[in-house]
Amino acid sequence: MKLGVLFSGGKDSVFACWRAREKNDIACLITVVSENADSYMFHTPNIRCTKLQAEAMGIPLLSWPTRGEKEAELEDLMAAVAAARDQYGIQGVVTGAIESVYQAVRVQRICRCLDLWCFNPLWQINQIDYLRQLRSFGFRVIISGVYAYPFEESWLGAELTEERIQSLAGLQEKYKINPSGEGGELETFVLDGPLFKKKIEILKASLSYAYYRGQYIIEEMRLVEK
Amino acid sequence: MICRILLADLCYKKNSLSRFEFVHPIREILERSGFPCKICHYLEVTDNVLASYDKVILCGTALKDNAYMEQIESFSWLKDLNKPTLGICAGMQVISASFGGSIVPQPAIGLNMIEIIRSSPLLGEPRQIEGYHLHNFAATLPEGFLRLAGRNDAPVAFQRGTLPLYGILFHPEVRNRWILERFANL
Structure with a gap:
């Protein structure tokens, strides 16, 4: 199809x-x-x-x-x-x-x-399992926006690692956030993945952040060989 | 003994993209509750397959997926199946058609209030709940079936007399996971 x-x-x-x-x-x-x-x-x-x-x-x-x-x-x-x-x-x-x-x-x-x-192939998926699948299948994901307490500035531009996933699982338990960010808590950007023939390298980015809301804006980037 | 549940995938073909949306969520909910499941495309369900399971769930399909309607004879095993069975959306339509009812146009997309009008082991006492609908068709009430929910038009849930054979038109995997757990525990 x-x-x-x-x-x-x-x-x-x-x-x-x-x-x-x-x-x-x-x-x-x-x-x-x-x-x-x-x-x-x-x-x-x-x-x-x-x-x-x-x-x-x-x-x-x-x-x-x-x-x-x-x-x-x-x-x-x-x-x-x-x-x-x-x-x-x-x-x-x-x-x-x-x-x-x-x-x-x-x-x-x-x-x-x-x-x-x-x-909708992700419909109702367990969100923490899904975040781990992203990593295991070779997706490289960065956090490009935060919009809720208690996300600090350090999340912006950070790569989704196992450590970050564990933090998100903890925040889900404590604050009932959607760990995948679908409730608007987080936005992400993908730099690489199994469908990518080349990967994205960020050359320049800027950050804005105040009161648990912020964005990581990519200003310059390029494709590089994998 | 642990209850084993067969999930009949009613999507238009085996291993379709829709299975992630209509079958896998049900498997995940049940397996997290401790009930092992096996997925089998409906065209591959045989008496031999059924013999290995204690309960059966007929899962839903995408809004545009009506292929199952052309294959109602593939579900002839339903009439002789002496095991608790739950039909969800397309699955409810298949149960109705297999027992002499009809599949009728009745589109609905989204969350709607559902009025449970009769007490049952599956849905509990009469009350209102909110349920997620995604269908172009519904099904009439076959002879010998009881309307469990929905006052107007086609039933939103039914049961075959007092037997553990149920149909629900809405999708319990969205906001009503308790129904799947309750079915598994029947």
């Missing part, structure tokens, strides 16, 4: 893409670029960097703008998916949704409207 992946450049969409690629043809990645930093639906830090990730994986990227207003952005998502269907002939959409009924329902409705299949 020819599929399009809703692609933010974070770990969930990259992992979902890899799983979908096992037995399907990934015709394109679909990135909705939101002007609203607090978008309900779309991951925002470093969203423009998906272009280099797509290049690293050798998959075409369809980039679609949205102003990121609460329900209007769904119309933009539908337009983006319709464009992917028309341009790349996709028969279905893949998302990295794990627990978010809010996101899953909206994408399901869009797919139904457009008569497309909808796949």
Whole structure:
């Protein structure tokens, strides 16, 4: 089946893409670029960097703008998916949704409207097990945004290691956070993974952080041989 | 003795991408509760396979996946199966069709209130719960079945008389994991 992946450049969409690629043809990645930093639906830090990730994986990227207003952005998502269907002939959409009924329902409705299949290969997965799978399958993931107590500045730009996963498991127990960050606590960016023919090297980045909210913005990067 | 549960994968083909969404979450919930499970695509379920398990769950499918509807005869074993069985969404539709009911259009996507109207070992006492729906079709109540939930249109849950054969239209793996644990403990 020819599929399009809703692609933010974070770990969930990259992992979902890899799983979908096992037995399907990934015709394109679909990135909705939101002007609203607090978008309900779309991951925002470093969203423009998906272009280099797509290049690293050798998959075409369809980039679609949205102003990121609460329900209007769904119309933009539908337009983006319709464009992917028309341009790349996709028969279905893949998302990295794990627990978010809010996101899953909206994408399901869009797919139904457009008569497309909808796949959520991470749906309801145990989040700590999943974080460990990312590492064991060779994904290199950094934390690109923090948005909740008690994430300190040291998380920004840090790689997802076993030590960090243990910390997240502890925070899940103590503060009921989603360790994968799907509740908006964390954002991530993938530098390398099993689908990457080349890996991403960050040359320059900047950091902003205050009161447990911060972003790690990639300013310069390049592809290097693995 | 530990209860072993067979998870019948109703997706359009064996090892499809949908199994991660509709079968694996159920396996994970049950195995974390101490019930070993085995996944078997519905076209490969035979009497020999069934003989090795104590209970059976017929799992759901993607919204656009209706292939199981063309293969209802593949579930002929349901009529003679003397083991606790739970059909989820597409699985409920298959149970209905196998016992003389019909599969009818009734689309729903998202969280909805579900009214449990009759007490049962699976769902407990009458009350309202919130459940996650993802279906284009529902199923009518076959003769000899009791409506456990849902007042209007097709039932949201049913049971074959007092036998441990159940169907639920919503997905218990989302927000209602207790139903799977309760079924495993029946």
